[in-house]
Amino acid sequence: MTVLNAIRDGFTGYMEIGRDGSSSRRDRARYVRNIFSLTAGLLPIIYALGFVIYDFQGLWPASLAMLLLCYQLANPYVVQRSFTLGNLLGPANACAAFLLLTWLLGRDSGLYVVIVIAPLIVLLVAGSEHKPLIIGVFAMSSASLVIGVNAFEEPAKFIKIDNALLALLRTSMILVSMAFITGTGFVLLRKADTAEDALEVEHARSEALLYNLLPEDIAARLKVEPDQTIADSLPQVAILFADIVDFTPRAATLPPEEVVGFLNKIFRAFDELAEKHGLEKIKTIGDAYMVAAGMPNPCGDPVHRVAKMALDMQRTVEAMAPEFPEGLQVRIGLHAGPAVAGVIGNRKLFYDVWGETVNTASRMESHGEPGRIQVTTAAKEELDADYEFEPRGTVEVKGIGAVETWWLAGAKV
Incomplete structure (x- = not known):
């Protein structure tokens, strides 16, 4: 041996x-x-x-x-x-x-x-x-x-x-x-x-990463023609913005790991709701969460989809609130109308949407109140047959002017 x-x-x-x-x-x-x-x-x-x-x-x-x-x-x-x-x-x-x-x-x-x-x-x-x-x-x-x-x-x-x-x-x-x-x-x-x-x-x-960054149809178009400019005119989309109330002062008192864990827990729950309702997650900006319906492909009921998402987000946040000592609330705003969407960048591709509809939806959130869903008259008219509303009145919105708004209270029984 x-x-x-x-x-x-x-x-x-x-x-x-x-x-x-x-x-x-x-x-x-x-x-x-x-x-x-x-x-x-x-x-x-x-x-x-x-x-x-x-x-x-x-x-x-x-x-x-x-x-x-x-x-x-x-x-x-x-x-x-x-x-x-x-x-x-x-x-x-x-x-x-x-x-x-x-x-x-x-x-x-x-x-x-x-x-x-x-x-x-x-x-x-x-x-x-x-x-x-x-x-x-x-x-x-x-x-x-x-x-x-x-x-x-x-x-x-x-x-x-x-x-x-x-x-x-x-x-x-x-x-x-x-x-x-x-x-x-x-x-x-x-x-x-x-x-x-x-x-x-x-x-x-790479495929999984690409489809995480971009909608499936957009990713498929880029794979066929990598150098093409993706720019679509969308006749009717519904945009939802949600923002965590008092996140900035809360984050200032927490270590980085807890800040990230806090946002990750909430936004993961929102991601599941977006998938459930067939919405396109556009992006997160700090503690703000943005989703859209009717893009990249048009759909027949974009406003109804975001309304269901908004109400589910409220219920989810209420259920999660006891887990946080200081409680948990979100402001939600939504609006519907035409927009332009496309892909920007060449290294870190990003699918985004622009237009007055987006700006108004963002203002509905920022001018809203904790725990409530603020919508425009255009969105209310689309939802009137199926949902209950409470009038808020006219709100002076920066860059837009006086806007009549409503609180989305829930689905009609």
Whole structure:
């Protein structure tokens, strides 16, 4: 077991030569290079043993070629010192060994099959960005192949060789080449699978983020035409603004974590209501919450939708109020009318809505009262058949003037 453990530890250590974890791509290339170097270095030893058994007299010239190939075992250390030199010496050494072995064993030994895959190995290990290196190795391997195949048709006279040995050599060369190509394909496929899996995860994450930032239809339009300007004229939308009463003085007395937790708890509840009623959450501004109905696509009952949302928000806040020592109240305002909506920005995309309808809805909230829902006459007229109202009278609204407003009391029984 001690010997086996030593062999295993030596193999593991050899595979880790040059790998530092700085880049998965580089570590993969270095791991593959180490596998090829180990295989190319150990394989000649097997052939040398074969010559000992088959023809001891021919061992010395064969051993010279084997020693050349055994250099491959040291190649990972050379590459650590000089990337270009190491990746040139490895193929150069292989070409020299190929020429020597072809001179000894002849063209029919099939050794040329191995030299064919040398450029592929360097391409895999060095990477496509090292074009001069790849071209140089390809030219060197091609020249060695042409010389070896055409200059050494017959084996050397002093080598004992017959058809059975040639057939064995050809078969072994094909098997070795198949192993190299299969191993290369396996590594590349595993790498591609890993990359595709990572891309799918990132794509799903990006999709989820995009659809969290933008309405689904708007996101789909941007995906089809990323550079298009999204700007829509909306004939009838309903806008709701809600604001937490006395949030600013309360936030001044709380640590940051509690401020964020406080808003997050309330706004998460509002998000669920917006989804329930099919409304589009536009944004939060500090402690203000804004939703709209009838955008990005028109709908038949936008004002009814925001009215239901407003009443549900009141009930939700009342239910949550006991959880907070200082109580909890919101002011809500809503208005309906035409507006313009679109996407702005190029890094942090933002879907927003503009127009007098938005400004008036915002004023309905800011000029309202805690715990109440203030609406304009335009919104009341849309809701009159289904909801109860209390008249508030005329309110002087900054930037707009005198506006007749109403309190939304609830749905008619």
